[in-house]
Amino acid sequence: MLSRTLLIWNARYYSSISGAKQYDVVISGGGMIGTTLACALAENPTLKDLSVLLIESGPEKKTNFSKALPYSNRVSSINSSSKDLLDRIGAWDQIQSTRTCIVDTMKVWGHSSDDLLEFHKCHNYQDKISYIVENDLIVDAVTKQLQSSNVDVMYGKKVAHYELPGQSLDKVSIKFESGDSVECKLLLGTDGANSQVRKAMNVQYVSWDYDQKGIVATVKVSVPSPNRTAWQRFIHTGTVALLPLSDEYSSLVWATTPDLAKSLLQMTPESFVDALNSEFNNPASQNEPIQAANKVAHDVLKFFNLSLTNEPIIPPRIISVEDKSRAAFPLGFGHSVKYVGPSVALLGDSAHRIHPLAGQGVNLGFGDISCFVQLAAESISNGYPIGHPECLTKYESSQQKQNVPTMLSIDLMNKVYRSSFTPVKILGNLGFQLVQAVRPIKRVMMSRVS
Amino acid sequence: MVLRMAATYFCIISHSKLLSNVVRAHVVVRSIQSSPSTVINEEVEKHTRLAQSWWDPKGPMKALHTMNSVRIPFIRNSLCNTGVLNEIQAKTTQPFSNLKILDVGCGGGLLAESLARLGADVTAIDPSEDLIKVASTHAQANVKNPPHYIVTNIEEFSLHNKNKFDVVVMSEVIEHIETKKVFLSLSLDTLKPRGSLIVTTPQKTWFSYLGTIIMGEYVLGLVPKGTHHYNQFIRPETLSSELATLNCTTTSIVGFHYNPLSNHWSIGSQPVFNYGLHAVKSL
Ligand SMILES: Cc1cc2nc3c(=O)[nH]c(=O)nc-3n(C[C@H](O)[C@H](O)[C@H](O)COP(=O)(O)OP(=O)(O)OC[C@H]3O[C@@H](n4cnc5c(N)ncnc54)[C@H](O)[C@@H]3O)c2cc1C
Numbered sequence: 110m111l112s113r114t115l116l117i118w119n120a121r122y123y124s125s126i127s128g129a130k131q132y133d134v135v136i137s138g139g140g141m142i143g144t145t146l147a148c149a150l151a152e153n154p155t156l157k158d159l160s161v162l163l164i165e166s167g168p169e170k171k172t173n174f175s176k177a178l179p180y181s182n183r184v185s186s187i188n189s190s191s192k193d194l195l196d197r198i199g200a201w202d203q204i205q206s207t208r209t210c211i212v213d214t215m216k217v218w219g220h221s222s223d224d225l226l227e228f229h230k231c232h233n234y235q236d237k238i239s240y241i242v243e244n245d246l247i248v249d250a251v252t253k254q255l256q257s258s259n260v261d262v263m264y265g266k267k268v269a270h271y272e273l274p275g276q277s278l279d280k281v282s283i284k285f286e287s288g289d290s291v292e293c294k295l296l297l298g299t300d301g302a303n304s305q306v307r308k309a310m311n312v313q314y315v316s317w318d319y320d321q322k323g324i325v326a327t328v329k330v331s332v333p334s335p336n337r338t339a340w341q342r343f344i345h346t347g348t349v350a351l352l353p354l355s356d357e358y359s360s361l362v363w364a365t366t367p368d369l370a371k372s373l374l375q376m377t378p379e380s381f382v383d384a385l386n387s388e389f390n391n392p393a394s395q396n397e398p399i400q401a402a403n404k405v406a407h408d409v410l411k412f413f414n415l416s417l418t419n420e421p422i423i424p425p426r427i428i429s430v431e432d433k434s435r436a437a438f439p440l441g442f443g444h445s446v447k448y449v450g451p452s453v454a455l456l457g458d459s460a461h462r463i464h465p466l467a468g469q470g471v472n473l474g475f476g477d478i479s480c481f482v483q484l485a486a487e488s489i490s491n492g493y494p495i496g497h498p499e500c501l502t503k504y505e506s507s508q509q510k511q512n513v514p515t516m517l518s519i520d521l522m523n524k525v526y527r528s529s530f531t532p533v534k535i536l537g538n539l540g541f542q543l544v545q546a547v548r549p550i551k552r553v554m555m556s557r558v559s
Numbered sequence: 560m561v562l563r564m565a566a567t568y569f570c571i572i573s574h575s576k577l578l579s580n581v582v583r584a585h586v587v588v589r590s591i592q593s594s595p596s597t598v599i600n601e602e603v604e605k606h607t608r609l610a611q612s613w614w615d616p617k618g619p620m621k622a623l624h625t626m627n628s629v630r631i632p633f634i635r636n637s638l639c640n641t642g643v644l645n646e647i648q649a650k651t652t653q654p655f656s657n658l659k660i661l662d663v664g665c666g667g668g669l670l671a672e673s674l675a676r677l678g679a680d681v682t683a684i685d686p687s688e689d690l691i692k693v694a695s696t697h698a699q700a701n702v703k704n705p706p707h708y709i710v711t712n713i714e715e716f717s718l719h720n721k722n723k724f725d726v727v728v729m730s731e732v733i734e735h736i737e738t739k740k741v742f743l744s745l746s747l748d749t750l751k752p753r754g755s756l757i758v759t760t761p762q763k764t765w766f767s768y769l770g771t772i773i774m775g776e777y778v779l780g781l782v783p784k785g786t787h788h789y790n791q792f793i794r795p796e797t798l799s800s801e802l803a804t805l806n807c808t809t810t811s812i813v814g815f816h817y818n819p820l821s822n823h824w825s826i827g828s829q830p831v832f833n834y835g836l837h838a839v840k841s842l
Contacts, residue, residue, distance in 0.1 A: 154650065154651075154652075155650075155652055158652055276615065277616050277617070278616070487628075488628070489652065490631075490650075490652070490654075490677075491627050491628045491631040491632065491673065492631050492672075492673025492674060492676050492677045493627060493628075493673065493676075494676070494701065497616070497624075498617070498624075499616070499624065499625045499628060499822070499823075502821075502822075503823070506821070
């Protein structure tokens with residue numbers, strides 16, 4: 110009888126005595142979001158005793174970022190809540206003392222009628238809209254913080270299989286291609302838009318490709334000093350945006366058709382600069398119905414005593430493009446219908462992927478981290494074990510409420526401005542005018558965009 | 560909407576009766592079917608399964624699972640208010656370390672286990688042998704310092720455990736007790752002077768009447784008629800004056816509100832559906 114009892118016991122606990130290392134939390138994916146999440150868990154007073162493992166399939170990141178390096182072509186526009194998070198985990202000091210550029214003005218305009226489409230210029234209501242920071246610098250600063258924490262990190266580790274439990278609070282088992290495995294009470298998927306964790310969760314994923322490529326590059330600009338304006342123009346092929354890096358340099362994000370992207374990557378630097386300048390400068394199309402609609406909008410606004418800034422746009426002039434800084438990325442939209450399952454949650458691009466036109470991608474992910482860490486700490490201090498379903502469902506409903514409207518409005522903005530169908534364009538223009546004139550809406554837009 | 564809320568609400572407050580009936584039925588069936596030679600194996604298997612159903616956060620206990628998110632802060636805040644805990648200790652991961660807590664009527668251990676996880680030295684008693692097995696099986700696998708679970712009632716237990724505990728908790732229990740004053744008095748015997756009594760229970764209002772008795776017993780027929788007696792529900796004022804006659808001063812009363820759609824609890828000042836009461840035993 111005793112041996113039979115033992116047999117049952119053995120079967121249940123087989124994997125834990127098989128030598129698989131046990132963790133409270135495993136974070137799968139060590140990009141900006143995964144690394145920051147690991148730090149945020151480690152520095153939280155209520156969560157710091159959890160055993161945490163971070164797995165990154167790529168090679169170990171060297172932490173040797175210096176001012177002497179040329180600007181990287183991958184940058185993020187960091188809003189103030191993301192900055193606060195980086196500050197809390199102790200990474201912001203290094204970022205600020207290395208290099209970052211404050212954006213205090215955003216100028217957004219459309220392709221059809223430039224005298225009317227200046228979007229917002231917001232000296233008066235907030236000094237700092239956002240900070241432009243290179244992705245590599247974020248990862249570098251956060252990784253340094255991680256090294257002084259008690260988080261275990263595995264680099265170059267490929268996961269063969271995630272075995273997710275059917276029931277909440279059961280263990281997750283992670284098997285590596287190298288044959289070994291680990292077990293944890295909670296798996297956090299931060300492995301980007303192609304998330305393997307999400308696939309293992311077997312949840313519905315709503316996604317579409319924009320049939321666009323995003324070209325990034327570092328460009329030298331001639332603009333009045335200080336260079337603190339972010340520029341974005343909606344054109345029929347997509348959007349083109351310049352984010353300031355320093356008085357001399359800006360970072361380009363140019364979303365365009367795959368064909369155009371291909372030729373833009375192949376052309377000489379001089380032709381590329383010409384193409385870019387003309388994209389910013391080519392005159393607005395004189396589409397009559399749109400102009401008529403704009404006039405109506407003017408009258409409506411006047412009637413309600415709302416004003417419109419009518420400053421002409423003087424776009425920045427691009428002088429040159431940095432060597433080898435041009436690269437292209439596919440763009441798409443993705444929304445995971447569930448962010449959580451038993452003992453598993455998704456954060457960052459694994460849960461949501463958006464068009465980079467508003468520079469929101471990484472900010473949504475940082476928002477996920479702040480929310481998750483706060484709820485997890487609350488849950489632990491209420492005596493729940495880590496990964497309790499009450500905490501996970503609260504995280505999901507709070508972040509979906511936060512993220513989905515932003516994602517949809519960004520998707521809509523992109524669709525409206527790419528449309529060649531006049532009524533849709535009119536709508537777009539009217540949208541711009543109203544946003545420009547109505548301050549409360551503008552404030553909401555600004556807090557979302559930056 | 561009201562019906563649905565009432566139905567779920569009923570589930571919360573009638574949990575222990577309902578579950579112990581389920582458990583009992585199950586045990587009887589198993590023991591009739593099983594042959595004597597496999598008794599121990601069957602027991603192990605049975606309790607594992609029972610523990611899983613009691614502890615399934617989506618199962619019949621789901622509202623009690625999430626109730627810890629108001630019960631624990633209420634206990635912590637109450638102990639802070641009376642200086643048993645200082646603000647610094649309250650914010651640590653083990654706020655209740657150095658506290659001896661008695662959970663009277665612990666059921667499957669949902670609250671006792673959380674208290675233990677937060678550092679308390681917990682003793683938890685329940686007259687149901689089956690539930691105590693469920694509770695201790697689960698705790699062994701899930702907490703470092705599991706509660707001491709004992710199958711007993713307060714009459715027996717209080718005989719040998721006078722003036723022993725810093726905190727006595729009775730959560731969702733007193734509404735099932737007929738002789739409340741005796742029950743309270745015996746429980747208070749186990750409390751050290753200046754110790755804290757924490758009670759949580761449904762409010763005695765038309766709403767809880769609708770939820771627990773009309774919906775649960777008559778409309779939905781979920782539990783046998785007569786499981787709950789409305790006249791056994793107790794209003795906070797009544798409870799507080801009963802306690803006063805037992806030399807125990809009420810220091811705070813808060814309301815617990817439940818949203819059955821999201822399965823989330825919140826704390827409010829008005830005891831409308833369910834409430835928590837904190838009282839201190841006089842010297
Ligand atoms: C052209 C372009 C421009 C953008 N511009 C901006 C911008 O201006 N502002 C902004 O906020 N956002 C921008 N974004 C979006 C932003 O880059 C992403 O939101 C952000 O990188 C998401 O971070 P992440 O950590 O969630 O995912 P990722 O950065 O994709 O990181 C995932 C990590 O997981 C690792 N990994 C993958 N699979 C596994 C596995 N199975 N096991 C272990 N590790 C794994 C990968 O190696 C990688 O390190 C832009 C995106 C593009 C394409």
